Amino acid sequence: MKAVAVKPLTKNSASLLDMPKPVINDSEALIKTCAVGIDGTDIEINQGAYGEAPVDEDILVIGHEAVGEVEEIGAKVTDLHVGELVVPTVRRGDSSDYQERGIKKAHGFLSEYFKESPANLVKLIPELGNIGPLIEPMSIAQKAIDQALKIQQRLEGWSPENILVLGAGALGLLLTMALRSKGYEVYTFDIADSDSLKAKTVQNTGGKYVGAKETTLEKFANDAGLSDLIFEATGNSDIAFSAVNILSQDGAMCLLGVAGRDHSSQICLGCLNNHIVLGNRVLFGSVSSTRTHFEEAIETAKKVNSQWPGVLNSIITDDMSLTEYGKAFQKKQAYQIKGVIHMDGET
């Protein structure tokens, strides 16, 4: 079978190669991959920034945002059926020694087939088949929202009047959609033009788009008020830490972006310290997601799809075939919003 793999920590090493088709045991399922979404993590792995091959191997099949069809099940598998659509979860093992498929010590899903235990496969209804690659990033959004709301249970009767999402890339837009589907007032801030697809996607779900070309975070807060919850999805630590200033008293901010490791800047640490302590504010990070978040993500996607038909689909802006994998791992800026590789060659 064909697969796209990298030599970890080697720049631009992604290549299309032939690998043996996986053979399942009694308690596994063989999945025929339908489509795989590409994100910044894949691009950074191909740039050699991180990524780890499975033990005793020197290549890593990449791709972690997948949807596939059950092709074959082992004799002991009872809860899956041939032909069903499934989305695989990514992280395996506990937090001290974990693997992540397509990222760390386990092959990913950018191959014609993969095998998996049913515990790591979440069923997807056929109506959501086209947006299957968005379920993994939606699960990241879902986890961030769940954690923020759980943290804020520390405050009796708290509910956010306005929520700010920083960044209108795929994750920022999925956060916006998920929050809007739960009925929250959402502002989404990005550098894109106010007539861009990103801006329109925010507005299509009843969110308010805030264009960084027209305003600053400070001016925005003067007009719209401080934000009770902030989700940072730009990976720009300057934006992240300047947004702390517009977090309301008792507010919480979730950092989701991975920033450049060598980035430093002069900020008043004492001011930041006091702003957090004296305002009873919380700053936290969130990464990865569990099966529960995938299940919630599917429920959220169903809701979004029925409230705003076509909006989820519209953020898959770049469809590619497997042979176009070279194009898929170019710079992040190569995509309008989300790039997806379709295994059957149809785009």
Ligand SMILES: [Zn+2]
């Ligand atoms: Zn991802």
